[in-house]
Amino acid sequence: MEGLPATSRDEFGEELLIKQSIEHHFNLILNQAHFLPIATPFLEKGETLRPDSMYLSGKDGELFTLKSDMTRPLSRFLATNHINYPTHLYYFGETFTPPTQLSGHYNQQTQAGFEIIGETSWAAEQEILQQTLNLxxxxDVTDLEIELSDAKLADAVLATYQLSPQQITCLKDALFNKNMTQYRQKLKAYHLIDDTFxxxxxxxxxxxxxxxxPLLPDSPEINAMKTHWQELINSVKAFNSxxxxxxxxxxxxxxSYYxxxxxxxFSQHVSEYIFSGGRYDQLLQDHRGCLLPAVGIGINVDALATLKAHTNKQQPEKDNLTFVLAKGRVEKAVRPLLKNAGIDNSALENPERKLIFHSNDNKLTFILVKADDVVKYLDAGIGDIGIVGSDTMAEQPFNHYDLLDLNVxxxxxxxxxxxxxxxxxxxxxKIATKYPTITRQYFDKQNKDIQIIKLTGSVELAPLTDLADAIVDISQTGTTLKENNLKVLDELNDVSAHLIANRISVRQQRAFFNELIYNLLNILEPNDENLSKSIN
Structure with a gap:
């Protein structure tokens, strides 16, 4: 008997009962609010290949795509049917994304959501929030924390400064990634490091x-956002203080279309957002090709089910943080820095063969893993904070905050x-390397066609045995290269240890992260008077 594909799973028993209960209550609330259900097929026509979709081919060669989210099926439905607007819709079903082999992730997720389409007034946002609160x-998940923002806020803020389009793009990239090292470098370069906000x-x-x-720049657009946020905050507090x-x-x-x-x-118990959405007026079109204003909320049902299971078992709140460190060179180099930043890591001084350690007050846990595995522990929500070399980060899919270059x-x-x-x-x-992504990027910039040979160790052997013409590798002192009669032909990128963090953990433990970042910056930039402007 053949098993399931590697990234699929069956659902059974309590796990499925929780999802069925969520669907029941979801349908009940939205039906009472006079939203209309919509169901679309698993298969859509696959006109163009997209990296975020899974494809099937029919006998006649026609290409089909498995539904990866509800956005494209909903767009297709509205564009091909005569609907009276505004309309209120809701959906609940399965979506499929390309599997990441050997990652531990599943390619099938349960997604729900509700949309108000064809309504431009502020009442639509208020209605969407109200139904979120009702759900x-x-x-019974009122311990969730709600975050409000605006898709145009960053552009509106930066428009009040004299910056070029390229400078705005660079600042936004560092801002959204919370890359404090790059962000502060840009502020200094643009002579904005004196600005407290x-x-x-x-x-x-x-x-x-x-x-x-109160420190936001004063502009009509930003002031309107602040007014809207306050109205929504008042609605939340009126519903449940x-x-x-x-x-x-x-x-x-x-x-991009918001x-x-x-x-x-988000919740303190799950490492993913649960409800997320907002205003998007530049995506949907009606049957005449006219743009449709829309507001909607998507629900990560799998994350919600995990939260419900946690609540049902009445498990205690997580009260500690977990550091995941790349063992070896990185871990040894970063320990003194963490100690000086107020992080008790004395348990790592005599590791022997242990891999899990705890601070003296049990508020911090340290896990030692191979460098390639650090990001995986953050992906799974097991780790909150990672410390790993930028070389490793460059070779892996990365969806976390790269907070600081620790310069060690x-x-x-x-x-x-x-x-x-x-x-x-x-x-x-032929270029032998452990780092095919970095290697490809370098030679692409040189407009040079190469053949990459991926190795996992002793890369220096490759040109000595004619396996490859050259290598791309990491060098600290150059001693190993000299001992093997190799010479450096070019220097590519610098490598150093970075502090990275799970995106939800930063929110769950924001006071800890604010203090940690502030303390580390004071060590890394000891003579920077502008650090006094940081609000702790």
Whole structure:
């Protein structure tokens, strides 16, 4: 008997009962609110290949795509049917995304959502929030925290400064990724490091976001956003004063097509957003090709089911944080830095063969893993904070915050070969490396066609045995290369240890992260007077 594909699963028993209960309450609330159900088939026509979709081919060669989300089926439905607007719709069903082999993730998710389409007034946002609150109450998950933002906020803020389009793009990229190292470098380069709001902007969410609201630039567009946020906050507090609701002033727009207010919710117990959505007026079209204004909320039903299972079992709240460290060179280099930043990691001083350690007060856990595995532990929500080399990060899918370059465990990517190698003469040289992504990027910039050979160790052997013409590898001192009679032909990128973090963990433990980042910056930039502008 053959088993399931590697990234699929069966659902059974209590797990499925929880999902069925969620669907029952979801349908009940939306039906009472006079939303109309919509169901679309699993298969849609696959006109163009997209990396986020799975495809099937019919006997006649016609291409079909498995439904990866509800956005495209909903767009197709509205564009091919005569609907009276505004209309209120809701859906609940399965979606499929391309599997990531050996990742532990499933390619089938349950997605629900509700939309108000064809309505331009602010009443639509208020209605969407109200139904979100009704669902939270009906499902007994009122311990969720609500974040409000606006897809146009970053552009509106930066428009008040004298910046070029390229400077705005660079600042936004560092802002949304919460890359404090790059962000502060840009502020200094653009002579903006004296601006208190900008200095604190990347971490302006939760209570810190509320504190920075008065420092937002004064413009009609931003003032209108603030008014709308306050109206929504008032609605939440009128519904249930115990629900936490804050403004996130540094939120990345959920999708490129979002155009206004955004709403997201998260829990202390799940490492994913549960409700997320907002205003998007530039995506949907009616049967005549006219744009349709829309507001909607999507629900991660799998994350919601995990939260419900946690609630049913009455498990205690998580009260500690987990560091995942790349063992070896990175871990040894970063320990003194963490100690100076107030992180008790004394348990790591005599590790022996242990891999899990706890601080003396049991508030911090440290896990030692191979460098390639650090990101996987953050992906799974097991780790909150990771410390790993930028070389490893460059070779993996990465969906976390790259908070700080810790400037330790430094090295450099180099192109090296034997002394008689002439890489500008070889038509299509063979390059051996552990780092195919970095290697490909480097030679693409050189407009050079190469053949990459992926190795996992002793890369220096490749040009000595004619397995490859040259290598791309990490070098700290150059000693190993010299001992093997290899010379450096070019220097690529610098490598160092980085502090990374799970996106939800940063929100769940924001006070800890604010203090940690502030302490580390004081160590990394000891003479920077502008750090006094940081709000703790």
């Amino acid at each position: 939270m109450a009906e499902l 900008l200095v604190n902007w990347p971490m302006a969410f939760g209570l810190r976001g509320d504190a920075l609201l 115990n629900i936490k609701v804050h403004v996130d002033l540094a939120a990345r727009p959920l999708k 155009t206004g207010t955004t709403i997201r919710t 465990a430094r090295a450099q990517f180099v192109l090296a070969s034997t002394h008689d190698f002439r890489h500008h003469i070889n038509m299509r040289p």
